Amino acid sequence: MITSWDGSEWQVFVALPDEARWPHVPFPIGAGIPSPAARRSALSSLGYAPVADDHHTWEWMETTFEGDPDGTVSLIATTTVAPHTPDA
Template sequence: MVTLTAQMSNTGSTWRLYVVLYGEPDWPTVRWERTGPVPTVAERRAALAALGYEVAPGAAWSWTEDSRDPNNDSTPVLLIAAVTVRPREAVTS
């Protein structure tokens, strides 16, 4: 089974969910033009399905904090979520 990583991040003005495809110039992406609330699990599942992916069995979203300037702890926090996904074609009946 081929698995990939999907990530979701917030730049401060929009949420963006994308599937990481190393070596590809354009990654499949969905945007939510809002700062809050955080896209729900159902919204993320629908966005992944629209991109042709689904969360891999047993996988769960994990969250991490980042910063635009890791040397300055007073800069806004950037939230990044990640989950293992697989192409929807990999689903067996």
């Protein structure tokens, strides 16, 4: 999960190798940081689920992106996911 390049939304996404555009679900910045339940729901809508169903599995970090002329700090949250298998 990261803030969009223009700072208008959070984006919960799945980073897929060899894909130019990653699937994502947007959340308005004004609504606050998406809750762990909202993030799980977003991942589920993309066909994925966290490997461990625990909000503590999200790791937060701050970073700046190479080439950003302003040196803006971005907040990123990561977790490990696997393809979601529907309950039988």
